[in-house]
Amino acid sequence: MRIxxxxxEKFLADAVIHVLDKSGxxxxxxxxxxxxxDLAVKPIYDAIVLDVMLPGISGFDILKTLRERNIKxxxxxxxxxxxxxxxxxxxxxxxxxxxxxxxxTSELVARLRALIRRPPLQDxxxxxxxxxxxxxKDRTLNDIHLSEKEAAIMESLLKNPDxxxxxxYLLAHVxxxxxxxxxxxxxxxxxYLRKKLKKxxxxxxxxxxxxxxxxxxxxx
Amino acid sequence: MRIxxxxxEKFLADAVIHVLDKSGxxxxxxxxxxxxxDLAVKPIYDAIVLDVMLPGISGFDILKTLRERNIKxxxxxxxxxxxxxxxxxxxxxxxxxxxxxxxxTSELVARLRALIRRPPLQDxxxxxxxxxxxxxKDRTLNDIHLSEKEAAIMESLLKNPDxxxxxxYLLAHVxxxxxxxxxxxxxxxxxYLRKKLKKxxxxxxxxxxxxxxxxxxxxx
DNA sequence: TATCATTTTAAGAAAACTTTAAGCAAACCT
DNA sequence: AGGTTTGCTTAAAGTTTTCTTAAAATGATA
Numbered sequence: 001m002r003i004x005x006x007x008x009e010k011f012l013a014d015a016v017i018h019v020l021d022k023s024g025x026x027x028x029x030x031x032x033x034x035x036x037x038d039l040a041v042k043p044i045y046d047a048i049v050l051d052v053m054l055p056g057i058s059g060f061d062i063l064k065t066l067r068e069r070n071i072k073x074x075x076x077x078x079x080x081x082x083x084x085x086x087x088x089x090x091x092x093x094x095x096x097x098x099x100x101x102x103x104x105t106s107e108l109v110a111r112l113r114a115l116i117r118r119p120p121l122q123d124x125x126x127x128x129x130x131x132x133x134x135x136x137k138d139r140t141l142n143d144i145h146l147s148e149k150e151a152a153i154m155e156s157l158l159k160n161p162d163x164x165x166x167x168x169y170l171l172a173h174v175x176x177x178x179x180x181x182x183x184x185x186x187x188x189x190x191x192y193l194r195k196k197l198k199k200x201x202x203x204x205x206x207x208x209x210x211x212x213x214x215x216x217x218x219x220x
Numbered sequence: 221m222r223i224x225x226x227x228x229e230k231f232l233a234d235a236v237i238h239v240l241d242k243s244g245x246x247x248x249x250x251x252x253x254x255x256x257x258d259l260a261v262k263p264i265y266d267a268i269v270l271d272v273m274l275p276g277i278s279g280f281d282i283l284k285t286l287r288e289r290n291i292k293x294x295x296x297x298x299x300x301x302x303x304x305x306x307x308x309x310x311x312x313x314x315x316x317x318x319x320x321x322x323x324x325t326s327e328l329v330a331r332l333r334a335l336i337r338r339p340p341l342q343d344x345x346x347x348x349x350x351x352x353x354x355x356x357k358d359r360t361l362n363d364i365h366l367s368e369k370e371a372a373i374m375e376s377l378l379k380n381p382d383x384x385x386x387x388x389y390l391l392a393h394v395x396x397x398x399x400x401x402x403x404x405x406x407x408x409x410x411x412y413l414r415k416k417l418k419k420x421x422x423x424x425x426x427x428x429x430x431x432x433x434x435x436x437x438x439x440x
Numbered sequence: 441t442a443t444c445a446t447t448t449t450a451a452g453a454a455a456a457c458t459t460t461a462a463g464c465a466a467a468c469c470t
Numbered sequence: 471a472g473g474t475t476t477g478c479t480t481a482a483a484g485t486t487t488t489c490t491t492a493a494a495a496t497g498a499t500a
Contacts, residue, residue: 018287147446164358167488184488185448191490209358210456210487211368367457387477404477405459411479430467430476441500448495458485465478470471 001116002044002128005029006036006059007051007078019105025112033057040066043135044128045073046116049108050095052079067094074115078103129161130204130218142200149174149189150196157206157216166213190214222264223332225249226256226279227271227298239325245332253277260286262362264348265293267332270315272299283315296331298323349381350424350438362420369394369409370416377426377436386433410434 003020007013008031017027028045030036033054040048040062048066050059063075075094080101097111125136134141139151146154152174156165167183175185194206204218221244227233228251237247248265250256253274260268260282268286270279283295296317317331345356354361359371366374372394376385387403395405414426424438 014284018284021287149447182448184450187488188448188490190488194489208456208488209365212359215358369458402459404461407477408459408479410477414478428477443499444497445499446495446497449493451492452490454487454489456485456487458483460483461481463479466476468475469473 001046001112002026002028003112004036004039004045004048006033006040006049006054006062007031008054009051016105016108020109020112023109025109033059033062037062037065040073041069041071042128042133043071043073043126044133047074047076047112049076049078049112052077063095076108076111076115127155127158129158129216131202132158132200132204134158141196142202144196144200146193146196149185150192153186153189154193157214161216161218164209164213164215169213221266221332222246222248224256224259224265224268226253226260226269226274226282227251228274229271236325236328240329240332243329245329253279253282257282257285259351260293261291262348262351262353263291263293263346264351264353267294267296269296269298269328269332272297296328347375347378349378349436351422352378352420352424354378361416362422364416364420366413366416369405370412373406373409374413377434381436381438384429384433384435389433 003025005013005016005020005027007016007029010031013029013031017029020027028039030039031054033056036050036054037057039045050062052059059077059079063077066073066075074096076097076099077095078099078101096115099108099111127134127136132142134146134151134154136155139146139148141151141154153170156170156173167186168180170186171179171183175182179185190206190208197204197206204216207215207217209215223240223245225233225236225240225247227236227249230251233249233251237249240247248259250259251274253276256270256274257277259265270282272279279297283297286293286295294316296319297315298319298321319328319331347354347356352362354366354371354374356375359366359368361371361374373390376390376393387406388400390406391399391403395402399405410426410428417424417426424436426434426436428434
């Protein structure tokens with residue numbers, strides 16, 4: 001489970017992130033509302049936790065914008081003002097839950113779990129890694145289209161990032177075992193994928209380990 | 221089992237190390253938080269024991285930094301502050317266990333054992349020695365890439381550190397028995413490996429024992 | 441059938457790695 | 471010390487593997 005957490009109080013954020021992490025929830029955190037919005041539109045999060053009070057663009061603005069764009073990721077709002085007014089406002093704009101500060105982190109974990117256990121409102125299956133998100137349903141990588149072979153290789157790499165996969169394995173996996181000897185297929189398609197990763201300006205790279213294979217990694 | 225122990229009270233450290241050692245747990249100890257952090261990032265420890273109160277960088281800082289870097293080595297915190305107990309228990313920063321000072325060393329041993337018996341935390345095969353860790357899967361030594369021959373030699377040295385391996389043996393082992401007479405291959409690659417060890421700033425060295433061979437050792 | 445995307449094929453370029461060789465350095469021996 | 475052996479280091483040449491392209495073949499679609 002991966003969530004986005006937009007919160008400008010660094011100390012609180014640190015504490016929350018580490019509790020969530022221990023609960024097996026991985027967190028992308030930003031203190032900046034603008035960046036939060038940019039990230040929130042990506043279909044890689046199981047839920048979004050938004051602080052209402054943010055410098056610049058407010059949590060409400062983000063919430064409103066997301067719902068206007070028809071993005072249905074579950075959202076929990078955090079507010080320091082436990083006034084009923086905020087609560088109503090939040091739920092009206094389409095928040096899924098509301099938590100007043102200060103709160104117990106365990107309470108947040110519980111509500112996140114509850115939200116995500118809800119009826120499957122995600123009809124799109126997405127694999128994400130680093131800044132990449134691959135949509136299985138329409139075979140798009142960060143919204144750009146992949147051909148069948150490109151997609152099959154990318155999917156294999158994404159499902160086991162940071163692990164080396166040999167050309168033989170990929171060949172057998174994507175083209176079938178009768179294709180052994182045609183490793184150039186893989187080379188050609190790795191080349192196509194690299195071109196697309198570059199076009200996407202992704203931080204992720206497909207690395208070659210000579211005589212062993214390829215691996216997808218997010219750092220240098 | 222090998223652990224890192226960051227503790228500035230030398231008297232206590234000595235006692236603890238002695239008991240752990242008797243229990244078959246080998247301990248790398250440092251009193252310095254900075255050095256502790258440098259060591260802790262290496263994937264060579266089964267667990268890390270951190271004192272909270274350290275001069276300079278605190279145990280919490282180390283813990284936080286490690287978790288931020290996504291390093292999942294199990295960590296036990298040691299705290300002398302009974303006042304902070306609540307805070308520690310309530311605002312868990314991602315440690316796996318806590319122990320209040322003073323504690324029985326047998327208690328520490330028990331908790332270490334318990335921690336390490338936990339679900340597999342490393343799915344990657346790594347050989348480590350001193351400050352070196354070699355990843356068999358992608359042929360990286362402390363994250364830098366080795367070629368096939370470099371890797372084969374390094375692996376051989378790492379699997380039997382402190383033991384002399386002759387040029388003839390390495391040659392036969394890496395190049396095959398038909399290559400006898402080409403001992404210069406080995407010399408060349410030992411030279412390459414030394415260059416990489418230096419680049420890594422490793423304390424480990426490949427020593428030459430004239431007319432006998434080479435051995436990997438961690439001290440001077 | 442004409443068009444378009446995709447896959448296969450092939451070949452030359454580029455990159456990574458290995459081998460070779462030669463000169464220098466260090467250790468050993470008498 | 472002086473000579474000899476052994477080991478170190480490098481760069482260049484050679485080899486292998488991988489990359490990149492573009493054209494040809496295939497196949498799907500309207």
